[in-house]
Amino acid sequence: MDTLTLLGRGFAELFQTQELIALFLGLMFGMLVSILPGLGLVMGVVLALPFTYSMELGPAIILLTAIYMSGTYAGCFTAILYRIPGEPMDVPLLWDGWGMTKRGEAAKALGWALVAALTGGLVSTIVMIGLAAPLKNLALSFGAPEYFAAVFFGLTTVVALAGNSLPNALISLCLGLLVSTVGIDATYGSERFTFGFTELMNGVPYVMVLVGMYGYGEILSKLSHSSSLKAIPKQDSFTTKFPTRAELWGLRATFARSTGLGTLLGLIPGAGATISSFVAYGVEKQYGKRGDKLGTGIPEGIVAPQIASTASVAGHMVPLMTLGLPGSGATAVILAAFLLKGVQPGPFLFQSEATTLVVYTIMASMFASVIGMCLLGFLWIPLVVRALLIPTGVLAAIIVMLTLVGAFADRNSLSDVWIVVVFGVLAWVLDRYKIPIAPMVLGAVLGPMAEDSYTRSMITFHGDWTIFFKQPLSGSLMGLALLSLAFPVMRNLFGRFSRAKAKPLNAT
Amino acid sequence: MPSRLLALAASVAAAWFLAPSASFADAYPSRPITFIVPWGPGGGADQVARMASKLMEPELKVSVPVVNMPGATGQTGHQKLLTSPSDGYTLEIMTADTFATLAQPNSRFKIEQFIPVAVLIQQRSGLFVNATGPIKTFEDITKGDKELRVAITGYNSPDDLSIKLLGKQGAKLQGIPFAEPGLRYASVIGGQSDIVYEQAGDVRSFLDGKQIKPILFFSDKPAAGFEDTPYSGKLGIDVKLSQFRMVVVRADTDPAIVKKLSEVLSKVAQSAEYKAYLAQQYAQPDSYVGSDQALPFIKGWLAEFTALMPKRQAAQ
Numbered sequence: 132m133d134t135l136t137l138l139g140r141g142f143a144e145l146f147q148t149q150e151l152i153a154l155f156l157g158l159m160f161g162m163l164v165s166i167l168p169g170l171g172l173v174m175g176v177v178l179a180l181p182f183t184y185s186m187e188l189g190p191a192i193i194l195l196t197a198i199y200m201s202g203t204y205a206g207c208f209t210a211i212l213y214r215i216p217g218e219p220m221d222v223p224l225l226w227d228g229w230g231m232t233k234r235g236e237a238a239k240a241l242g243w244a245l246v247a248a249l250t251g252g253l254v255s256t257i258v259m260i261g262l263a264a265p266l267k268n269l270a271l272s273f274g275a276p277e278y279f280a281a282v283f284f285g286l287t288t289v290v291a292l293a294g295n296s297l298p299n300a301l302i303s304l305c306l307g308l309l310v311s312t313v314g315i316d317a318t319y320g321s322e323r324f325t326f327g328f329t330e331l332m333n334g335v336p337y338v339m340v341l342v343g344m345y346g347y348g349e350i351l352s353k354l355s356h357s358s359s360l361k362a363i364p365k366q367d368s369f370t371t372k373f374p375t376r377a378e379l380w381g382l383r384a385t386f387a388r389s390t391g392l393g394t395l396l397g398l399i400p401g402a403g404a405t406i407s408s409f410v411a412y413g414v415e416k417q418y419g420k421r422g423d424k425l426g427t428g429i430p431e432g433i434v435a436p437q438i439a440s441t442a443s444v445a446g447h448m449v450p451l452m453t454l455g456l457p458g459s460g461a462t463a464v465i466l467a468a469f470l471l472k473g474v475q476p477g478p479f480l481f482q483s484e485a486t487t488l489v490v491y492t493i494m495a496s497m498f499a500s501v502i503g504m505c506l507l508g509f510l511w512i513p514l515v516v517r518a519l520l521i522p523t524g525v526l527a528a529i530i531v532m533l534t535l536v537g538a539f540a541d542r543n544s545l546s547d548v549w550i551v552v553v554f555g556v557l558a559w560v561l562d563r564y565k566i567p568i569a570p571m572v573l574g575a576v577l578g579p580m581a582e583d584s585y586t587r588s589m590i591t592f593h594g595d596w597t598i599f600f601k602q603p604l605s606g607s608l609m610g611l612a613l614l615s616l617a618f619p620v621m622r623n624l625f626g627r628f629s630r631a632k633a634k635p636l637n638a639t
Numbered sequence: 640m641p642s643r644l645l646a647l648a649a650s651v652a653a654a655w656f657l658a659p660s661a662s663f664a665d666a667y668p669s670r671p672i673t674f675i676v677p678w679g680p681g682g683g684a685d686q687v688a689r690m691a692s693k694l695m696e697p698e699l700k701v702s703v704p705v706v707n708m709p710g711a712t713g714q715t716g717h718q719k720l721l722t723s724p725s726d727g728y729t730l731e732i733m734t735a736d737t738f739a740t741l742a743q744p745n746s747r748f749k750i751e752q753f754i755p756v757a758v759l760i761q762q763r764s765g766l767f768v769n770a771t772g773p774i775k776t777f778e779d780i781t782k783g784d785k786e787l788r789v790a791i792t793g794y795n796s797p798d799d800l801s802i803k804l805l806g807k808q809g810a811k812l813q814g815i816p817f818a819e820p821g822l823r824y825a826s827v828i829g830g831q832s833d834i835v836y837e838q839a840g841d842v843r844s845f846l847d848g849k850q851i852k853p854i855l856f857f858s859d860k861p862a863a864g865f866e867d868t869p870y871s872g873k874l875g876i877d878v879k880l881s882q883f884r885m886v887v888v889r890a891d892t893d894p895a896i897v898k899k900l901s902e903v904l905s906k907v908a909q910s911a912e913y914k915a916y917l918a919q920q921y922a923q924p925d926s927y928v929g930s931d932q933a934l935p936f937i938k939g940w941l942a943e944f945t946a947l948m949p950k951r952q953a954a955q
Binding site for chain 2: 270271272273274275315317318319329330332333455475477478479482483543544583587590591
């Protein structure tokens with residue numbers, strides 16, 4: 132069956148009670164977490180995961196995907212209207228968004244954000260659905276060296292793009308990789324870092340690392356610099372004013388650039404919505420027509436990051452479903468939801484008709500999510516924004532309870548609850564020392580895949596490490612990985628060089 | 640770790656309070672029975688446990704909730720059984736893979752720690768190849784003109800030991816471990832491996848889709864559903880390790896309780912619904928082994944498995 136027919140059937144499947152309820156709840160919940168400062172979309176999917184245990188596969192994934200999608204959008208409201216970034220990805224958007232609000236153009240700013248989210252979401256979803264079939268076929272020719280190279284590329288990208296300090300990002304990544312080695316090694320069965328505890332024999336479940344670091348840890352950080360609002364800052368209206376056709380045409384280059392960038396960054400494991408948002412803003416500053424004016428309150432500064440963060444969702448979902456590679460925190464949780472249902476994402480999702488239908492229902496739900504979140508944002512945002520009034524303490528208590536109960540419910544194990552607490556405290560400590568946590572989490576998620584595919588490559592090719600560079604696909608991925616590692620170093624060197632060159636000029 | 644000590648203390652206390660007595664066994668079961676599945680939901684062990692639980696409930700007149708506790712080749716869930724009271728209110732489904740770890744020189748578990756109540760399902764393992772690939776028959780493997788890659792679950796598993804024995808037949812086989820079943824199947828369909836060791840029931844969709852085909856079964860008689868495929872017994876190859884899944888309880892459980900459970904499971908095995916499930920899984924129609932025969936059955940399996948292990952390890 133061709134893609135369009137399948138997608139049509141996916142839509143038919145989507146418009147059923149359970150699926151629609153999951154979609155609606157997901158969108159509302161995603162909006163809620165993304166406007167609350169300190170709670171991000173990753174925490175949203177983490178908190179929702181236990182509720183999917185008793186659901187069927189389709190609605191479960193639709194719920195999480197809807198949270199993921201709307202979580203990239205709703206934060207723009209609080210960023211633009213109140214200068215409160217709901218989560219880090221809204222920070223670039225805030226610079227220009229707040230600038231426009233100060234000039235009394237808040238409605239216009241919201242309009243731009245809406246158009247941007249709509250464009251980014253729809254275009255990238257279309258592109259990714261088109262790519263799903265070829266990627267699925269490519270997945271079958273993915274041997275161990277290719278998997279290793281893809282994962283390696285993902286790990287180097289997150290190191291290169293997360294945070295300002297390369298050493299700090301590397302420290303974080305290595306901590307994550309270290310965590311992933313705990314337990315019985317999958318190939319030879321030797322026990323590593325178990326210290327005799329049966330609980331550690333199966334390793335540290337990466338979902339618990341995610342729940343701990345993004346859920347529990349975020350709450351600790353939030354409490355340590357309390358930011359409870361006494362009242363919502365006064366804002367006359369929530370009206371949205373759409374940009375005119377001429378204005379849209381004027382920004383066509385920004386639209387094209389950021390959509391392409393967001394989709395592309397999504398394909399790379401490691402670059403989540405936040406990184407996409409920052410990179411798109413950076414690229415706009417560098418190459419945009421009015422790049423020098425960015426930050427003063429121009430629409431480009433809203434459009435670029437908003438498009439890229441929403442576009443990255445589809446970019447991440449499709450590699451997850453075709454290759455089984457989770458590229459971001461949110462997709463790692465969605466992978467866990469798949470596995471809990473006994474379904475391994477990968478080319479075999481397309482093996483049986485039932486799971487193929489589920490995949491296309493999920494893709495249809497991504498379209499519906501994009502349109503739905505824009506509609507809901509347009510109509511309901513004044514209501515949702517009131518959630519900012521919930522006292523921090525109450526919110527923190529609810530979230531801590533949900534994370535701990537969720538951790539226990541996963542496999543009825545109290546040791547998982549302790550793992551969540553330990554990693555939550557660790558995340559808080561790392562945060563204090565300005566060490567980014569994204570590389571560590573991704574290291575813990577992708578570490579076992581990296582090790583497994585590396586060992587298998589070595590066994591298959593009798594210990595010949597050059598195999599990673601010899602085969603065309605893995606060779607190009609490894610090349611890209613090395614480039615991405617060299618990028619921050621070069622940027623630093625180049626930066627110093629140009630500063631040094633600029634100095635004498637200033638002196639004169 | 641205090642919690643573990645606590646659990647131990649609790650189980651000792653519970654064992655003392657609930658010391659087996661005739662009246663207690665008569666009343667059994669009076670509350671829900673926990674059914675531990677030491678593997679994730681959706682897998683083979685989970686499916687058979689849920690099927691058995693559903694069919695046991697009307698017989699026992701209590702609910703039998705399934706609890707998944709995956710990890711460490713099933714050892715996490717097994718540990719849970721051994722630290723629960725031996726009152727018959729905790730059952731576990733144990734698979735051949737977990738059972739095989741008992742043969743390891745430094746195994747943390749012993750066969751004396753549990754009683755097999757019944758073997759519920761037995762499936763023949765076999766070698767499967769890409770249906771359109773160069774390997775057509777088992778003879779193509781034993782020619783030994785080039786090294787062939789076999790996708791297996793892991794080293795020192797029944798998979799690994801079975802294919803090692805084929806080396807004696809002239810085959811040059813290299814086992815490549817894939818813990819993830821999906822990757823194992825993909826490697827054969829995508830061409831990274833030449834052969835995959837598996838049970839037919841687990842790869843049913845690929846067999847139905849004519850993507851892979853069996854070329855040998857490890858069995859002393861033709862495998863159910865694949866009567867035309869050669870089997871090891873027929874070719875004079877001395878390996879017939881099957882995949883099996885059994886219900887176990889703690890060793891010191893009251894014999895009257897074991898008897899009651901065994902009777903119920905025997906009824907389950909005779910039901911039409913269970914028989915249809917076995918056929919769907921390409922399992923042996925005579926899979927069921929009752930409590931009287933289960934211990935000799937698993938001891939025989941373990942002896943065969945141990946005999947296949949490399950001498951250096953087995954001697955330790």
